[in-house]
Amino acid sequence: LSTDNITDDVWDEVEETLLLADLGTEPTMELVDNLRERVTVEGSRDSQQVKAMLHEELVKMVDPSMDRRLDASRKDGRPAVMMVVGVNGVGKTTTVGKIGRVLVAEDRHVVFGAADTFRAAAAEQLATWGARVGVDTVRSHEDGADPASVAFEAVKTGIDQEADVVIVDTAGRLQNKANLMDELGKIKRVIEKQAAVDEVLLVLDATTGQNGLAQAKVFAEVVNITGIALTKLDGTAKGGIVVAIQRELGVPVKLVGLGEGPDDLAPFNAEGFVDALLD
């Protein structure tokens, strides 16, 4: 048995598929190398078999065994606290709204905290989402108020109301802005004066290329992210950068965003993700 039947064109196609999905050069080369080895060892003869193997290897890389549940239940007599973080415009506020919708549908009492006091009309946007899904929003009516204070107030409200979950929306910030990242760390520390932060969701836009890994690394360092929400998967982008992120940081993708509406949120599914990636 030989690999003669698998032409260079097949390997080029495999490589290109992975690169086009934003998987990145390193994971792509690694996958192709693994596949080549498997083909040699197992003596596969046709491109169909190679593609099936590729699917298998990718699913393995994405790791279906990771725990992807959202921590959103009361504990120690206090609400669960969730922070939503990420760079500008990725879909944080929208994702907060959608998560609120899911939790309210499960009969949970949710409070939103509008700790983006910077961007024009950010608090209004979150309050609109709150009204839409039946959640009260704690906000400051002052532009440029201290975001940590708003977050503190939101968690306090959640504790007083014996809510199940408090979700704190934060301003978009680029990971290379040290002062803004410090501010984010401070928001978390101020919240922790009252309650532990159980979940820190990094929102990542599926159109993001290789910079996504840098984003995840820095946010993980500053606020210890516990999960990723991959948004805008309803477009043509595949979001392959999350594969490298999961591998390097061990932080699972928990949710995917599939549109601008309140119901356009789904749990992450490894098989489905890989199917779409190779499609």
Add this chain to the structure above:
Amino acid sequence: MFNSLSDRLAATFKNLKGKGRLSEADIDATAREIRRALLDADVAVPVVREFIGHIKERALGEEVSQALNPGQQVVKIVNEELVAILGGETRRLNLAKNPPTVIMLVGLQGAGKTTLAGKLSKHLKEQGHTPMLVAADLQRPNAVKQLQVNGERAGVPVYAPHPGVSSEFEDPTGDPVQVARNGVAEAKAKYNDIVIVDTAGRLGMDAELMQQAANIRAAVQPDEVLFVLDAMIGQDAVATAQAFNEGVGFTGVVLSKLDGDARGGAALSVRSVTGKPVMFASTGENLADFEVFHPDRMASRILDM
């Protein structure tokens, strides 16, 4: 190990004496390094392929084989080619002979359109123009309010007859096409010489919303349609740019969030695939963070030099 392309190419050429022709193998090794650097910078795969083909041709020529330092010579060639592509035909905004000049902003969700509307209006006001903003995104929650705040900060009037989606008005009311059309009429009546139309974010594959954008364009006959693109975008840049170019048609590109540390290879992709010039760079969240696009800086950035 080797961080920059220059370092990696220097290593590739380490065993070369700099005399005689480069072998096919030398060229291939060089091409691989360049390819890798461009892919790491998010330049789109098909664009990389074409670019590499071109570089290979030049690298086979005399200028490389006779150079004292072939690695540096190749980097120089790559850089030159990048600048040539990125910089071809840079130009200023087209202003209408009969005001108002109409500028329409389009792009994916969250790309930076509404922020850019504020920046552009501030910039143009400082040049002595009297711009007006038009709120034709009635869909994203509180987009209208966001534009109004930006207009206030820039000291520029905002035409916003409909509040769009907000907590009091959960369902969009009003027609973006009508708003855009009336906005231009309003500007004429009030002697504003530039109209900037903010539109909702949309996906390239969303046929319905793309048609809406085309309808807005047809209604206001813009002098410029600026496609706002997030510098962090990866391989999707090609599909998205093509979809917007075919669906609504744009005249120029604005690269946003260049204050980040993304390498921004999408600039090259969009330029190569659509032929439309990158005109401006958006470099921050404040309205003053806006500049003319510099092809040479972009080339160095893509190559991480």
